[in-house]
Amino acid sequence: MADTISLYVxxxxxxxxxxxxDFNAYAGSDHLIPAYSQALIKEAQLWRKATENRPVTTVFFGGGTPSLMPVEEMRTVVDGLRSAFDIAADAEFSLEANPNSLDEPYLAGLLGLGFNRLSIGVQSFHDEELKALDREHSASEAGDAFRAARSAGFTNVSIDLMFGLPEQEMSSWQGSIEEALELEPDHISLYALTVEPGTPLARDVARGRTPSPNPDAQADQYEWTEERLEKAAYEHYEISNWAKPGYRCEHNLTYWRCREYLGLGAGAHSYLDGARFAVAALPTKYLELVDESFKSLENGSDTKMRQVVSGESVTPELDMADTLILGLRLIEGVSLPDFHEGFGVDALERFSEELSEPFEFSLVEHVDAHLRLTPKGRLLGNEVFARLLPD
Ligand code: SF4
Incomplete structure (x- = not known):
């Protein structure tokens, strides 16, 4: 069977x-949505030939806020994708959504288009924390959005929460987790707040207006949560992700297993035919470049992908490092026999130098023919990943 791919929009x-x-997201640009939908359809057509023998097994609409797109606009895009790609009938079809843009008719519309998985960005079940994060929804709206998703018929719903907020007490974090568990989501993603350079949060921290997130508090919250979610019968399958049996996010597993995917839309990244590449980030630039590429394709002058503005071929060295770095995010780790089969080398021998300190400090372990992070290593994963990056 042909190699499958995943599709990110x-x-x-x-x-x-x-x-x-610090995501590639813009406020106040909604007027571009209709033109953007058309550009996505054109970009899909640009990739049609190159992907014609690659069945698509997962589709993921991420953002930004995909749920800002009206259903009719979404229909245009989904139809465009279906006509350009061979999307499997049972493909996982996910959409990221913010609670304040969800109501039952909208959700029913999404189901009608084939979406079968919803990931709701709740972040906190405390209004004062939501306000501090500039989120537009309230805690009760988040609960309402989740219940609306269930009533509309979504059977696979994930909740995102954020921990390690400045001055967040353990009890407050525990409260958010308990509220989430009451809703019985199928999947939970938990992210530690990080201060990204260039963001308003980074400026506030630099000026002393907001305290920096406390890594020790984040570690305590993470460890408590690992135990709590295990008791609630969630499988911890990736550093930041937990799922009820059968509800792991297949799309994100594509990334962690280092498999190929095509990204469409402004700033999207791809890993296709042995190369990693990225599309112009600014939406207006993206619209312009996709249009130029599409016109050239139509009039037969060339098949150049002008919207692709950077990229590199993945050398075997890079491929091995990516396989370890991404695979170590999974709780099961990296299968050493599979690594040997794929690259013809023993990962532990080839990376013995890079892994010597992580082994010495018990950040990684070799168990059941897998190399994996230890519980301590999950808190300090970046220390391990940085050592594995090629020079
Ligand atoms: S909703 Fe907020 S966090 Fe999410 S992409 Fe938009 S700006 Fe970023």
Whole structure:
């Protein structure tokens, strides 16, 4: 069977830009949505030939706030994707959503288009924390959005929460987790707040207006949560992700297993035919470049992908490092026999120098023919990953 791929679609529009966010997302640009939908369809057509023997097994609309797109606009895009790609009938079809843009008719519309997985960005079940994060929804709206998703018929719903907020007490974090568990989501993603350079949060921290997130408090919260979610029968399958049996996010597993995917939309990244590449980030630039590429394709002058503005071929060295770095994010770790089969080398021998300190400090372990992070290593994963990056 032909190699499958995953499809990522980036929707870069948000109603406000949250102070901590460094994603490729823009507030106040919703007027571009209709032109952006058309550009996505054109970009899909540009890739049609190159992907014609690659069945698509997962589709993920991320952002930004994909749920800002009206259903009719979404229909145009989904139809465009289906006509350009061979999307499997049972493909996982996910959409990231913010609670304040969800109601039952909208959600029913999404189900009608084939979406079967919803990931709701709740972040906290405390209004004062949501306010501090510049989130536009309240805690009760988040609960309402989740219940609306269930009533509309979504059977696979994930909740995102953020921990390690400045001055966040353990009890407050525990409260958010308990509220989330009451809703019985199928999947939970938990991210530590990080201060990204260039964001308003980074400026506030630099000026002493906001305290820096406390890594010790974050570690305590993470460890408590690992135990709590295990008791609630969630499988911890990736550093930041937990799922009820059968509800792991297949799309994100594509990334962690270092398999190929195509990203569409402004700033989207791809890993296709042995190369990693990225599309122009600014939506207006993206629209312009996709249009030029599409016109050239139509009039037969060339098949150049002008919207692709950077990229590199993945050398075997890089491929091995990516396989370890991404695979170590999974709780099961990296299968050493599979690594040997794929690259013809023994990972422990080839990376013995890079892994010597992580082994010495018990950040990684070799168990059941897998190399994996230890519980302590999950808190300090970046220390391990940085050592594995090629020079
Ligand atoms: S809603 Fe999400 S993508 Fe948009 S600004 Fe906030 S954190 Fe960033």
């Amino acid at each position: 980036h929707i870069p529009f948000c109603t406000v830009k949250c102070g901590y966010c």
